[in-house]
Amino acid sequence: MSSLSSPADAIAEEQDHLDMIYGRLDETRERIRERLADQWRQPGVTPQERRQRDFAARDYAERLARYEAVESGLCFGRLDPHDGTPLRIGRLGLRGAGAEPVLIDWRAPAARPFYVATAVTSYGMARRRHIRTRGRTVTGLDDEVFDADPAAGGGPLVGEAALIAALDARRTGRMRDIVETIQAEQDRVIRSAAGGVLVVQGGPGTGKTAVALHRAAYLLYTYREQLGSRGVLIVGPNPTFLRYISQVLPSLAETGVLLATPADLFPGVTAQRAEAPEVAEVKGRAEMVEVLEQGLRDRQRVPETPIEFVVDRHVLRLDAGDCEPARRRARASGRLHNLARPIFVAGILDVLAAQIADRIGDDPFWDDPLGEDDAPGVPNVLDDADRADIRADLAEDPAVLAVLDDLWPVLTPERFLSELYASTGHPLLHRPMGDGWTAADVPLLDEAVELLGEDDRAARARAARIERRRLEYAQGVLDISAGSKSYEAEDDAEAEIPNAADVMEAGMLADRYAERQSLPAAERAAADRKWAFGHVIVDEAQELSPMAWRMLMRRCPSRSMTVVGDLAQTGALGGPASWGEVLSPYVADRWRLAALTVSYRTPAEIMSFAGRLLADAEPPIDLPHPVRSTGVEPDEWTGGPADLAALVADRAGGPGSLAVITAASRRAEVAAALPGLGQDLEEPAVLLTVTQAKGLEFDSVVLVDPEVIRTESPRGTNDLYVALTRATRTLTVFRLGSGCAARPS
């Protein structure tokens, strides 16, 4: 260990080592590039060989992408054990020429002391060093020496100088990874075992989102085999939030993760319609299961008054007595609605076939001893084959099909739900057909599939369509390659020239197409409602409705989940009062809780201001402990729209990001005062409602009318808590009055 070397010597030593590590990185990349090129040189004669080649190539391409992603900040730490060689910690693991480790992946067990060692519990380490770099150059070092007097040694923070530097950095509109400065309480969450449900509860800015993302990277590293094939799903509250966090996992060289909002989880449906929170709350209630079940029972009808219709000149008649046994049998089968329909249909066809057979096969003289042949007959001359023919004809008759569709329709979830909304007397749920889907509809559509069953015929038709497309694709390629030949078919000489169509058959090309369909797990999962993820991480989990939880649990039958949130920030009207309430229906009390208690975002000045504004909150809010202070107190202003515009222009002129946060009910008014502001987080200034700002952070926040935020919703106190805790540096409260000059209030 070189604790006695001068700072310049220490930097020079780290630079040497860093050069060597980057050298290894370059060599590794080159090796993978060569192997990738080798794969593409393989001819792949049989479809199986081609498939193997393409899988191998994809594997190399993914590995290459992983090594490319770690260019920046490759090595950021060093641990010096009391005995033994120093370990360099970095974004991934690398070996030297003699296979000795030259860089330890931050997720490896050996790297753990980097995040948890303290003077009191040093894990055999004498020193931890944070290495600062720009590009491939070492720019500075921060050392913590553990073999000094443990009693004097260190506070609760790990690598305090590096941490404070990270927290003081300007925000860019995109979340960054925290791999260099993960704190001990966060590390415990990140490295917690994959199995079971882990709940991470913590106040604003405690790093819940950051921890959730690093946990995903940790789990993929530790359980690569299982999770690589099943994928990890991360659920966030809205697309803006997903964009905000989207860079973190790629910067950690992990791509096998699907980021989605709950509204994205029903493939084929895009939920773009907005709706009132009260309506979303009703749709999210667990009782909606019963509403759907009842709605479906109502779609399995028997006629209240007899219905008559004509088939092939026969007037047929169905009444409740005819239909009830068929319905009873279909329901008693225990099959889902669409799958039970054939039983109902069979029962009704029997009834109708009997009506026709009775008429056309009836032999009025069957027991007439004076009949022509004078032999005892049968009352009906039709045999089983005749009856089967009648039944088969009926099964295709449009009039019969219309009646069956009325009594027991084949339902898609979309049709079922939109007809249910159109027919309900519930004032909040009622809406016309074809009105588009909202986020709260998605879990209901998903639930509907569970009641309706996926119509096998539709699935089979889909499979046939895909097969047809495969062949059409292949044929299309052949046609293109044969294009000139077909135009000039008369030209015999031209027809002699062989082209792709002559040397390759459509089936072979179709296999190629199928190979291209073999996408990474996350992408396949996005398109498959029945996909069972290896692990599911739910962020801002307090916002999910009971119906949304039911949908998520279906996506994760193994119940390997990380649930991240803060009950005190719940904005959704139907949000839970406790995590037990959310989870007990699925795992009883078999879930574990981890708490995060330190706020890395909100400075002490803003946190105590928030504490004063929320002092009367009921239940009381347990504020997290801020890790730093800026010396800048929040300021408060009152003025008109022009004053607000002037203040925002002044604040937006500074470096870093700015958000104006307002109550939803004041948004239009505030937007009119600030016409240049949109919602694009890449812009230096944005205008957001509290719901839109949830989970995000900005250097400066101008908070308009906190009192309106607090009173506009039953969850207003929670919303205000969210709004007050978005700033990393400065908070300005602006009360929008009717136009007097802006003045401090």
Ligand SMILES: Nc1ncnc2c1ncn2[C@@H]1O[C@H](COP(=O)(O)OP(=O)(O)OP(=O)(O)O)[C@@H](O)[C@H]1O
């Ligand atoms: N150990 C750390 N090192 C550096 N930065 C950190 C650390 N922990 C958290 N941060 C930073 O603190 C900020 C808040 O983190 P994050 O958004 O994950 O908090 P949160 O608990 O999800 O907040 P909210 O409840 O408001 O959504 C982010 O900028 C994050 O990068």
